[in-house]
Amino acid sequence: MxxxxxxxxxxxxxxxxxxxxxxxxxxxxxxxxxxxxxxxxxxxxxxxxxxxxxxxxxxxxxxxxxxxxxxxxxxxxxxxxxxxxxxxxxxxxxxxxxxxQHLTLDSEIIHVFEHLQAAGYDLFILTNGPSIDQRNKLNTLQINRWIPENRWFISEELNSSKPDIEIFNHVAEELGYLSHEFAYIGDNYTNDILGASQAGWHAIHYTHPTHRRDNPNHPTTIQHISEIINLFS
Structure with a gap:
C-alpha cells in the first residue's frame, strides 16, 4: 500500500x-x-x-x-x-x-502508532458516537500523543455517521488527500469496511476474537493490530 x-x-x-x-x-x-x-x-x-x-x-x-x-x-x-x-x-x-474512566491503550497499539508516525503517515480518528463520550475516551487513552485533536472526526460533530459516504468525503476534503491515498481500520463491517470502501478508501477489517463476525471474508482482514506494520512497511 x-x-x-x-x-x-x-x-x-x-x-x-x-x-x-x-x-x-x-x-x-x-x-x-x-x-x-x-x-x-x-x-x-x-x-x-x-x-x-x-x-x-x-x-x-x-x-x-x-x-x-x-x-x-x-x-x-x-x-x-x-x-x-x-x-x-x-x-x-x-x-x-x-x-x-480506567481505559488504557494496549502496548501493541502504541507500538503500531509509533511505527506509523515514524514512517510519516498522517494518522486520524473517525468514530461514530456522541461528541463528549468519544472525546472523553480519546483523552483517557491519551491518543493526542500520536494523533492531534484536529485529526479527531466524530459523527455527532459532523452531523453524519458511518457508513454514510458524506462523513468519509468530509474527512478527505479536510485532510486534502485523494480517496486512494486513504486507508481505514475498523471492526464493524457495515460502518467501517463498506463505508470506507464505498468512499474509495482501502479498508482493513479488524476481527478481534471477541467481535461479532458479521463478514469475516473481507480481502484485507487482520486479527492482531500488530499486523498493520506488515501492511504498511
Missing amino acids: KQIKAIGWDLDDTLYQRSDFYRAAFETMQKNVIHIHQSFETFYRIFEVQSDIEYEKFIREGKAKEQYQLDRILSTYKYFNCEMSVEQATIFQALNEYYR
Whole structure:
C-alpha cells in the first residue's frame, strides 16, 4: 500500500475493547443489583444488537443521549425476560461510565502508532458516537500523543455517521488527500469496511476474537493490530 498517505482508525472495539468495561459492569450488577441466568458472552451479543438499534434512534430520530443509553440496557434485559427498573438501568450505566474512566491503550497499539508516525503517515480518528463520550475516551487513552485533536472526526460533530459516504468525503476534503491515498481500520463491517470502501478508501477489517463476525471474508482482514506494520512497511 505504498500510495497510502493517511491512515484512519475507528475507536470503539478497535483501539480498545468495549467488552472489557461492560463485563465489569455486568458482573457487578449480577452480584449486587439484578441477576440473570446468562453468561456475559450471551448478554453482550444481545447488548450489541440493542445498542445499534438505539444508536440509530439517537442519530436519526433525535432521541436524547441519556435515554438511548438507558433504553439499550432496558431492552437487553427485557430480551432475557427480565423487567429491570429505570433505577437499575441507571446503576448499570453509572458502572459502565466508572469502568470506562480506567481505559488504557494496549502496548501493541502504541507500538503500531509509533511505527506509523515514524514512517510519516498522517494518522486520524473517525468514530461514530456522541461528541463528549468519544472525546472523553480519546483523552483517557491519551491518543493526542500520536494523533492531534484536529485529526479527531466524530459523527455527532459532523452531523453524519458511518457508513454514510458524506462523513468519509468530509474527512478527505479536510485532510486534502485523494480517496486512494486513504486507508481505514475498523471492526464493524457495515460502518467501517463498506463505508470506507464505498468512499474509495482501502479498508482493513479488524476481527478481534471477541467481535461479532458479521463478514469475516473481507480481502484485507487482520486479527492482531500488530499486523498493520506488515501492511504498511
